Amino acid sequence: MSYSSSSRILLSSQRESRISRFRAWVMVVVPLLAILFQIYVPLFFPFAHFLDMPLLVVVYFALMKRSQISGLLVGAFVGLAQDSLSKTPLGIFGIVDTLVGYFAASVGLRLDVDHAFIRLLLAFFFFVFHEVMYWVLARALLGQMLALDPERILIQGLLNAAVGISLYHFLDRLRETA
Amino acid sequence: MESFLNRYRNLTVLLLVIFAQLVLLAVQVKNAQDVRMIRVWAVSAVTPAARVMEWFRGGSIGFVRNYILMHDASEENRHLRDELGRTRMENTFLRNELATAERAKALQLFEAHTPSKMLAASIIGTGAGANSKVVFISRGSAEGVMRGMAVVTPDGIVGEVIAAYPTASEVLLVTDPDFAAGVIGQKSQVRGTLKGQGNPMCKVDYVPPGEKVQAGEVFYTSGDDRIFPRGFTVGVARVVRPAQPFQEILVEPAGLQHGLEDVLIILDPVHQSIPAAPPANQPVFLAPAPPENPAPAATTGDASPSATPSPAAGTDADKLRAIYQSVGAAENHNFGTGPPGTKPPDFTKLPSSPLPPPAPGAANAPKTATGGRAPASTQHAEPRPATVARPPVPAAKKSVTPPAVAPNAGETAKPPEPRPAAVKPPAKQPPPAPPPQQQ
Numbered sequence: 001m002s003y004s005s006s007s008r009i010l011l012s013s014q015r016e017s018r019i020s021r022f023r024a025w026v027m028v029v030v031p032l033l034a035i036l037f038q039i040y041v042p043l044f045f046p047f048a049h050f051l052d053m054p055l056l057v058v059v060y061f062a063l064m065k066r067s068q069i070s071g072l073l074v075g076a077f078v079g080l081a082q083d084s085l086s087k088t089p090l091g092i093f094g095i096v097d098t099l100v101g102y103f104a105a106s107v108g109l110r111l112d113v114d115h116a117f118i119r120l121l122l123a124f125f126f127f128v129f130h131e132v133m134y135w136v137l138a139r140a141l142l143g144q145m146l147a148l149d150p151e152r153i154l155i156q157g158l159l160n161a162a163v164g165i166s167l168y169h170f171l172d173r174l175r176e177t178a
Numbered sequence: 179m180e181s182f183l184n185r186y187r188n189l190t191v192l193l194l195v196i197f198a199q200l201v202l203l204a205v206q207v208k209n210a211q212d213v214r215m216i217r218v219w220a221v222s223a224v225t226p227a228a229r230v231m232e233w234f235r236g237g238s239i240g241f242v243r244n245y246i247l248m249h250d251a252s253e254e255n256r257h258l259r260d261e262l263g264r265t266r267m268e269n270t271f272l273r274n275e276l277a278t279a280e281r282a283k284a285l286q287l288f289e290a291h292t293p294s295k296m297l298a299a300s301i302i303g304t305g306a307g308a309n310s311k312v313v314f315i316s317r318g319s320a321e322g323v324m325r326g327m328a329v330v331t332p333d334g335i336v337g338e339v340i341a342a343y344p345t346a347s348e349v350l351l352v353t354d355p356d357f358a359a360g361v362i363g364q365k366s367q368v369r370g371t372l373k374g375q376g377n378p379m380c381k382v383d384y385v386p387p388g389e390k391v392q393a394g395e396v397f398y399t400s401g402d403d404r405i406f407p408r409g410f411t412v413g414v415a416r417v418v419r420p421a422q423p424f425q426e427i428l429v430e431p432a433g434l435q436h437g438l439e440d441v442l443i444i445l446d447p448v449h450q451s452i453p454a455a456p457p458a459n460q461p462v463f464l465a466p467a468p469p470e471n472p473a474p475a476a477t478t479g480d481a482s483p484s485a486t487p488s489p490a491a492g493t494d495a496d497k498l499r500a501i502y503q504s505v506g507a508a509e510n511h512n513f514g515t516g517p518p519g520t521k522p523p524d525f526t527k528l529p530s531s532p533l534p535p536p537a538p539g540a541a542n543a544p545k546t547a548t549g550g551r552a553p554a555s556t557q558h559a560e561p562r563p564a565t566v567a568r569p570p571v572p573a574a575k576k577s578v579t580p581p582a583v584a585p586n587a588g589e590t591a592k593p594p595e596p597r598p599a600a601v602k603p604p605a606k607q608p609p610p611a612p613p614p615q616q617q
Binding site (some may be wrong): 068069072073076079080089090091092094095098099102141142143 | 187192195196199202203204209215
């Protein structure tokens with residue numbers, strides 16, 4: 001997938017947006033594998049902690065499905081699964097990922113999400129959005145005085161965006177061909 | 179509406195999903211007071227509305243009573259009813275004001291005489307559960323109320339704060355089956371655990387059968403539960419039955435006897451000592467005074483209860499006391515009146531039984547008139563404080579004297595059996611009349 005310097009990153013109309021379709025097992029297995037990766041791989045490779053694979057998968061499906069309801073549902077299910085596997089109360093990751101899925105789908109309607117640079121920017125943006133929203137909700141709803149480390153968030157956002165590019169390139173192959 | 183939802187379908191679904199997860203979150207998360215957030219939100223949302231509704235209800239009722247209902251009456255009746263109604267309302271208002279002032283004064287006095295730091299609150303609602311004995315009070319975490327704090331009244335303990343919300347708190351009453359507190363008996367010093375039973379009586383559990391607990395004994399908080407400080411009145415034991423493995427002791431909680439309107443929350447508990455006697459402002463039974471000049475029982479054979487008790491009818495101490503008094507009377511010694519250095523009677527040769535009274539001439543002597551062998555009537559005729567040890571009286575007389583068991587003020591004293599008079603000054607007894615029959 002190559003883009004010329006004159007390729008557009010903004011869609012001029014809704015007609016130009018292509019709704020990607022995935023098989024049902026892809027919609028189930030890929031988030032499941034992402035969650036398994038999140039809870040299993042860091043046991044052996046601690047540096048993998050910086051990766052937020054479920055978030056990257058939510059962003060990908062929301063962007064590619066171009067449906068806000070689908071995006072928020074994927075975000076809600078993945079977030080609740082993350083909550084159930086973590087010590088946080090059920091709903092914190094669910095709410096954050098729901099918002100991520102909704103806004104990612106909203107952005108996907110306006111932008112050409114097949115563009116690699118757009119994907120890089122969106123993955124970085126939604127990672128930062130995810131971290132800030134989690135901090136806000138934990139502080140407002142749970143009363144947890146978490147520290148907000150902008151430097152860490154920015155670095156991890158860049159790393160996640162870089163990994164996300166490769167991940168999205170792999171997930172593109174799982175799309176159903178028209 | 180449908181078109182609106184269709185138009186904003188995506189946003190509606192988003193809000194629904196977010197709301198569902200917020201509810202899910204609120205069900206699980208507890209705040210610093212260990213109360214679930216959904217309850218905090220629910221109570222915070224409901225109690226202000228309940229206050230507003232109560233304000234409107236009171237205002238509406240007053241408006242209806244004062245204006246609307248009287249508007250349709252005839253002119254003459256309206257005038258009379260208006261005057262009567264106003265008088266009644268004023269009377270009710272003044273009674274309520276007086277009752278409120280008395281309660282406030284009682285709370286203030288109690289608070290001033292109690293070392294613990296307290297916060298006054300009023301009851302604003304009761305629990306919704308059919309079997310739950312809980313109430314809501316008007317003070318919450320914003321005023322420093324925390325879960326686990328004790329709630330009392332001047333009469334006794336009321337309950338424990340089980341949830342503190344920002345504007346209100348939930349109090350578990352002593353009668354709730356989930357309530358428990360450590361208590362200690364005043365006389366027996368026996369320790370037990372007070373438990374609610376869901377009815378007006380509470381149970382003192384874990385008292386072994388060997389402990390001597392009698393009906394009428396007052397129980398106080400022991401301070402062992404880390405909730406109630408030691409020394410607060412709990413209640414009076416009304417039923418004591420032997421049972422296995424522990425005695426069955428039913429206590430009437432003192433704090434709930436007169437209804438609940440105003441309470442005190444103990445913010446900073448300070449332990450107190452257990453009073454040696456129940457509060458002193460209760461009526462004390464005094465037996466009727468004996469007649470003025472009864473003849474000594476030993477000489478006249480009078481069997482009246484007010485006569486000097488025969489040694490056989492008293493205890494060993496009574497017998498010994500009678501012997502000493504007889505020896506002193508035989509030597510014309512007046513006990514308790516001699517100046518320092520006065521020669522005491524010769525007690526080196528004590529008889530085995532009291533000596534016979536001195537001759538009538540000697541009995542009329544001034545010293546003998548108030549001596550140890552003098553009739554009991556001459557001693558009892560003098561007014562004496564209620565706390566003075568009761569002199570020996572005949573067994574029949576003792577048996578009719580009801581015990582003073584009530585721990586609280588006069589209105590709380592509930593003797594187990596009705597009695598003719600709570601307090602009878604001795605001076606009002608007719609001197610020449612025969613001894614009154616108590617039975």
